[in-house]
Amino acid sequence: MSRLPAIDPEYPDQAELIVRRFSQFADLAPDETELLRNLSETPERLAAGTELIGQGERLEHPRLLLAGWACRQRYLSDGRRQIFDFILPGDVYGLCLRPQAVALCSAVTLTRATISNAAALGEAVLTHPDSYPGLTTATLMSASTDEGYLLNQMVRIGRQTAYERVAHFILEIHYRLRVVGLASENWLPLPLTQEIIADALGLSIVHLNRTLQQLRRDGLVEVKGGTARLLDVSQLRNIADFHVPHVSARRLENGGARIHLAASA
Amino acid sequence: MSRLPAIDPEYPDQAELIVRRFSQFADLAPDETELLRNLSETPERLAAGTELIGQGERLEHPRLLLAGWACRQRYLSDGRRQIFDFILPGDVYGLCLRPQAVALCSAVTLTRATISNAAALGEAVLTHPDSYPGLTTATLMSASTDEGYLLNQMVRIGRQTAYERVAHFILEIHYRLRVVGLASENWLPLPLTQEIIADALGLSIVHLNRTLQQLRRDGLVEVKGGTARLLDVSQLRNIADFHVPHVSARRLENGGARIHLAASA
DNA sequence: CGTGCACTTGATAGAACTCAAGACAGGTGG
């Protein structure tokens, strides 16, 4: 909850994450990029397990996740939990086009996290869209791809086997992290307990554990110590039936957004 | 595909469905109600299995489903299908706040259906929101509850047993149909094959069949001949952990929207 | 009267869950 300098030494270019991510969706004017960078001026550090929004609460203003991971989730009354999606560094959450909007599920940090107020982005897009065409397009495209990830998640848990689910999930997270430069070609941070992954993929902890071991034995993925190493991406894609989201595919492949790994994250 | 008179004898008050549904979200001015009724002026009849939107296609203009059922779905490359949600009579689909939006999955009719162009609604809400405050609110709330249904669906397939899933699913459909007056207290039309329900709930056809039988034997639900009869709603709710969406709960319970069964549907 | 589609049933295999216990941290306090 304490104030920190805008630049967190642990993540030297937190402010760049959202710039990179939004750049894949639209060409941003200098003032738009500037606005995005300024979003990280009000960092606030939160412990793991902090509730960002409770189900049914009003969405006051959008926020930007600068560092750490969070998720959106819901509990059944007997304690079973379903995680809907993950909020990664550089993601905006709580940005809703409807005024008076209410959260349909709760959002919670999964690791220590740094967030900041992104009201300026909401303001720009909702009330002056014509002055910020690039930002507006990027914001809408971003929301759209997020919705696409939600559908991916549904296909995983509804129609894929445990083995396929895990493969698909890791590829998706890998892709999302690469876009913002937090993952390399075959490595990514994965600071989630097996319980969390299991609750996202609709599996029991034990079964997830065994599935991960199987993937390791098959020489596909190695998940260890909060990171994952992809040992055979193309075979993983075959198994998981994974496809890169089209909205951003072209730009990425053309190198429109240059991917580079952040120094220490 | 042929033109029909605006009032389909089979559904004498198709135009009222969306009025009833939107009325639960906001108080509508007479001209707003009028606009909604006029949406059904351009009916178009489609056969079952017609693709309304293909994945990746641009969303041209919103459409209103006047009669029949449709769904949004996606296939895996080996033919497995996941149905995300159902589009019921009185529902609008393809209404997207982002220009240039692209469909994230395909939408297909499941029965014979009648649709009509709802561009006027999109126009009203997107370009003259201040002139149509009730409509705007209702449209946004409607989109919001639909998103809530998507999350319900995810909890079902991710964390509930087959038995619970079916119970929850039927309660949800029942609730949605009641809002527009197409279901009575313990009866609803359910013009879906078991294959379709199975693909929505992430189950095999055979297992769905047996689960339905179990629910029947337990005196909870009877699904037969394209309809379902709820034999014990309160126990069903316990089993399924079903809750009425809050956005509309208060109005419904106050009788704000009077529910009555359409004559022949 | 066949034909096709949806539904049903039985038998069997496989996937995933639960229970229970042990191993292996990382952190704390003595």
Place this chain on the structure above:
DNA sequence: CCACCTGTCTTGAGTTCTATCAAGTGCACG
């Protein structure tokens, strides 16, 4: 510095749930 937690991960055994295969019924339709 070490013993002791606690939380996470791992493993084994057994059970339950769900899928698959295969065959049959029933009904609507041409």
